[in-house]
């Protein structure tokens with residue numbers, strides 16, 4: 001099975017305290033630790049496991065700047081066979097539809113049976129997979145937490161729905177699936193693995209290579225635009241307990257006693 | 264008069280809470296718009312939901328077909344494209360079904376798309392101004408959405424006040440005949456119910472809930488010791504279950520358990536809306552987090568900026584010595 005996985009380089013929210021810049025134009029990017037989007041990492045692991053079972057190849061692709069190459073290499077160190085970087089100044093500030101259009105143009109240059117994305121990334125929109133599928137007229141399922149290959153033309157899939165219940169379906173290939181965390185246990189990637197793929201050639205494709213009309217992508221093509229970042233007012237917010245640890249614990253215990261939090 | 268459409272989720276003959284929340288969202292876009300609920304399903308349950316909704320929506324479009332008994336987003340997306348006029352504004356709840364149907368719907372309707380709207384600041388000509396969050400709620404943004412050719416907007420459950428006025432006196436319209444082809448290359452098989460675990464976290468009055476801040480599986484013991492001292496049960500956020508450190512039945516949130524404790528101790532949990540969505544009944548929330556700006560502090564009653572790995576043992580010791 002030929003599998004393509006769309007990945008994104010994002011600030012690691014588990015490692016960073018995200019702060020909005022004073023002028024609201026962006027978040028503070030100095031000293032941010034970046035990594036591959038958590039959901040995408042599960043998608044790549046799933047693709048590798050499917051390939052190892054039924055044969056084929058795994059290609060990872062990202063829309064981003066030069067630095068995004070590092071996440072492609074990381075996922076190749078995990079076991080993906082190929083990486084493709086889609087990068088062009090004209091892609092900057094694309095909205096979700098723009099990103100999906102860029103990916104679609106690349107996908108149509110190849111032949112893939114299965115296209116995976118993460119369920120969502122750093123902007124929490126969860127839109128690229130579903131848009132891509134609709135643009136390509138392919139069946140789609142979101143929040144997928146189980147994939148079984150039935151045969152060359154069918155997958156049995158599980159979707160995560162409310163309360164931890166699982167919605168089982170059959171879906172025809174080729175299709176697009178967005179992957180939910182927890183579907184597998186992504187393998188560890190060591191420094192050694194990264195070194196191994198350090199010099200592998202990763203092609204870079206831009207607007208011209210993809211034959212995209214420049215006004216379909218980037219800032220000009222975007223119908224949805226982010227105007228600013230801001231920090232919402234705290235509202236009532238929590239009463240922050242202060243003092244020495246001892247004092248804090250004493251105050252907390254008073255609260256807990258009053259609220260029935262100690263038996 | 265402009266029209267705004269809302270796709271209604273329902274189960275067992277009852278509309279989801281978001282059905283009334285989408286009314287508030289629609290009114291924030293255009294207070295004078297005619298609001299149309301689109302409800303798909305089959306049989307008596309569907310009729311009940313539709314009849315109830317006429318109190319709240321100007322029109323209720325009912326699409327009744329046995330093939331719609333279970334909502335398959337791949338089928339319903341096609342159906343909506345058939346019945347909703349081009350250029351429309353369509354609202355839907357941002358939960359698992361909304362995430363499944365909405366992005367593709369915007370492509371098929373050729374409209375713009377904004378997902379997970381938390382608030383709407385109104386409409387300025389063709390542009391709708393929306394507030395949403397990025398980076399797990401650590402930054403908020405204003406986005407503008409060019410709705411000149413229509414828009415699909417998914418709204419975060421619980422973010423818009425439910426409109427309880429029930430004064431629409433709306434009309435029921437049967438659109439079943441316009442549904443079109445109800446097949447798709449994705450076939451629903453069954454729903455597998457979540458496994459129940461050894462401990463039922465929904466029954467506990469006090470929960471010590473651990474998040475990614477626990478850092479290591481071995482550290483779960485520290486939380487268990489605190490729970491033991493408090494007479495509490497340990498629950499957790501999703502990453503702890505994803506890492507297979509605790510059973511799925513211990514997970515609090517929209518894709519886990521809904522809990523109603525008296526006291527909820529959020530230990531190293533950032534406070535994502537999917538996590539908070541599983542906490543009901545307004546418990547007293549204590550948050551301990553090393554990041555003073557963690558979103559959990561916006562909803563907690565009491566907050567402590569500290570490392571849970573240091574703080575929990577000290578608290579355990581103090582309680583144990585009482």
Ligand SMILES: Cc1cc2nc3c(=O)[nH]c(=O)nc-3n(C[C@H](O)[C@H](O)[C@H](O)COP(=O)(O)OP(=O)(O)OC[C@H]3O[C@@H](n4cnc5c(N)ncnc54)[C@H](O)[C@@H]3O)c2cc1C
Pocket residue numbers: 013014119120143359399473474475476477478499500501502514515516517518519520530531532533534535536537538541551552553554557569570571572
């Ligand atoms: C469709 C969908 C459904 C979902 N359903 C759920 C659900 O049911 N339940 C759920 O929980 N999530 C759910 N999620 C995931 C959710 O979006 C968040 O990713 C998740 O809740 C984050 O968990 P967390 O707060 O433990 O981790 P993080 O967001 O990584 O937060 C960890 C926090 O710990 C703090 N911290 C780190 N180390 C320490 C320390 N030593 N001491 C003190 N504080 C520390 C950090 O400052 C941070 O605030 C869902 C997501 C999707 C897309």
